[in-house]
Amino acid sequence: MTHLARSLSSLFFLLWLLICLPVTAQRKWTVKEVPDxxxxxxxxxxxxxxxxxxxxxxxxxxxxxxxxxxxxxxxxxxxxxxxxxxxxxxxxxxxxxxxxxxxxxxxxxxxxxxxxxxxxxxxxxxxxxxxxxxxxxxxxxxxxxxxxxxxxxxxxxxxxxxxxxxxxQLLSGTVIAGAYGEAVPDAAIPLDVPAQAPSYGNTPGSGGIINLYQKHVGWGGFWVLLLYVIFFLAGLKTLFEKKDRGQFFDAARPWWFLLLRFLGCYVLLPVIIFGIAGVPVNIFTGVAFFYVFALVATSVTVFRLLAQLRRKEQQGAEDDMMYFYARQLDQRWKQSIANKVLPFPLLYYRERVGQYLTRLKEGMVISDTGSEMRLQEEKQDDNYLTDAQKMEEQLKSVDYDVWAENGGKAFKLHGVLLSSKYSHCPRCNTMAYYLESDRTIEAATYSSSGVGLKVYTCKFCHYQERKEYTIPRKSQSSSGSSGSSGSSSSSSSGSSWGGGSSGGGGAGSSW
Missing domain, CATH: 3.10.310.50 (Diaminopimelate Epimerase; Chain A, domain 1)
Known part of the structure; x- marks a missing residue:
């Protein structure tokens, strides 16, 4: 009987597990129940x-x-x-x-x-x-x-x-927010324009800077040298950085490539211009130097990107994905400051990417059913888009490309984010949400803070959100001592959050 009792107990225990496990897996969490x-x-x-x-x-x-x-x-x-x-x-x-x-x-x-x-x-x-x-x-x-x-x-x-x-990486300054363009998930090639390099770093300068300093003339030369030091330190930090900051392709930058680019831009170029050629350092030659500096660094990035694009093609990427990559790269450089100030090599680059786009438009992709899918004309895209996606195209916040079967139902949809004032609506997730107005309700004074009101509206679902925010009170001088002590206490405490809030910023995605 004892053996039978134990067997029955084990059986009931297993039955209890089978009943309770699904319940546990399907637990529906509430805000107050989520473990902090x-x-x-x-x-x-x-x-x-x-x-x-x-x-x-x-x-x-x-x-x-x-x-x-x-x-x-x-x-x-x-x-x-x-x-x-x-x-x-x-x-x-x-x-x-x-x-x-x-x-x-x-x-x-x-x-x-x-x-x-x-x-x-x-x-x-x-x-x-x-x-x-x-x-x-x-x-x-x-x-x-x-x-x-x-x-x-x-x-x-x-x-x-x-x-x-x-x-x-973004919040710590390793990646500049403005440098974000469209990307593929396993990417690793940065698209930084050197003129936008972050001014941080803690590596001491070298003798080259001292030699340049001895040649500078007046305040113009001083500011040129100061800017050079900032770029030099930023370049050293990038050189010794172990983390990848790439956003487009999966090939990591080898150490020798980073070293050669650093030596070429930060050492060889100034030595040739200011050392061998004997050009004096002043505000005019400084502007010319940084222009050539950006031109050389951008050229290296551009030709490397083109090589990566060709490598993707050789690896057998489907035409729709190759087209999507090329569209993203093309859109990324359209938004770049370099596109306006560095006509070469970007004109060559845009022409080559344009050739990819023209050729890939005529390509085809095989669907899961074995049928051919081809890129649809712009007017035909609407047949495959939802009303929300049609609104995004109308607002020029997103541009959709559709690859579809001829007469079939299967299709692939790629959306390229455009430069836009719109963001994703917190209710319908359509990229039609924008700042409609920003006004002061109560002005700040030297004795009290003020109140401002921002009104956000979605042009698709007409959802509207009002966000009040605090306008700091006016001050005649600031010591920053109180702010630093607050920062110290926040970063040193791991037992609680800091009492922050949110006005609804952010985004969501489905998978």
Missing amino acids: PKSTPSFNYVSNPDGILSSSTVAEINGHLKRLEDSTTDQVAVVVLQSIGKKVPRDFAMELLRYWGVGRKDKNNGVLMLLVMDQRRMEFEVGYGLEGKLTDLVSKQIQEDYMVPYAKQGNYDAAVLNGVQQVV
């Missing part, structure tokens, strides 16, 4: 209650976000949930960020990255203080290019880790 990673006395930033992410990935993400908070005071929370029921992920992310208070209260510099598995949806909720860096457009690009492709494969560790790394 800051509730434990350590530097945690990830809420992973359903165990979707591996422990090693959670630990790596925590390390990235801890270093980010220590260096910038920016706080990023990562939340991965199996289900939130019928709640809209966008609303859930905003409520959770506000409930926890992610980011410093005086800066609103918090970000919440949410993944909801059963809805196959990811959302970035961005505090008002970071909307200038992590814009709606950039948030969408990070999701689509670095996260969605891996999420579609079920590799959620890679999806979340890649997204976190991109956000950290």
Whole structure:
């Protein structure tokens, strides 16, 4: 009987597991029930209650976000949930960020990255203080290019880790927000224009700068040398940086390529111009030098990109993806300042990319059913677009290309983000959301802060949101001592968030 009782007990236990496990997997989380990673006395930033992410990935993400908070005071929370029921992920992310208070209260510099598995949806909720860096457009690009492709494969560790790394690099200044163009997920070739290089770095200068200093004439030469030092330090930081900052293709830049580019631009070029040729350093020769500097560096990037495009083609990429890559690169340079000030080599580059586009328009792709798919004319695109997508094309916020079967139902859709004042609507996710007005309700004085009101409207669903914000009070002088102490306390505390909030900035994507 004892053996029978044990067998029955084991059987009932197994039945209980079979009944309870599905219930546990389908738990629907509410904002107040989601475990707060800051509730434990350590530097945690990830809420992973359903165990979707591996422990090693959670630990790596925590390390990235801890270093980010220590260096910038920016706080990023990562939340991965199996289900939130019928709640809209966008609303859930905003409520959770506000409930926890992610980011410093005086800066609103918090970000919440949410993944909801059963809805196959990811959302970035961005505090008002970071909307200038992590814009709606950039948030969408990070999701689509670095996260969605891996999420579609079920590799959620890679999806979340890649997204976190991109956000950290952007907020820490490793990647300039303005340098974000369209990208492919495994890309690794930067499209920086040297004239936009960030002015940071802590590597001391070299004797070349001293020699230039001895030749400078007047204040003009002084400012030229100062700008050169900034570029030199930024170049050294890029040279010794181990992380990839690429956004387009998957081939990492070899160390010898970085070294040759650095020596050519920062050493050989000034030695030839100011040393061998004996050109005096002044404001006029300085402008000419930096123009040649940008021209050389951009030429190297341009010809390398063309080589990568050819390599993609040789690897057998389908015509629709090759066309999409070429469209993205073409659009990226249309938005670039270099496109206006560096006619060569960009004219050559645009011509070559244009040749790719012209040839690929005539190409074909085989669908899953074995039928031929070809690129549709612009007028035929509307047959495959939703009303929201038609509105985006009308507003010139997104341009869609459609590859479809002749007389069939199968088609492929690629959307290229354009330079636009529009962002994604928090309700319908259409890229038709814009700032309609920004006015002062109560002006700031020397004794009190003021209040401003921004009104955002969606041209598609007509959703409207009003966001009040604080206008700092006027001051005659600032010491910055109180701000620094606040920063120190925020970055040194890992047991709580900072009381931040969000005005609704960010973006979402489905996979």
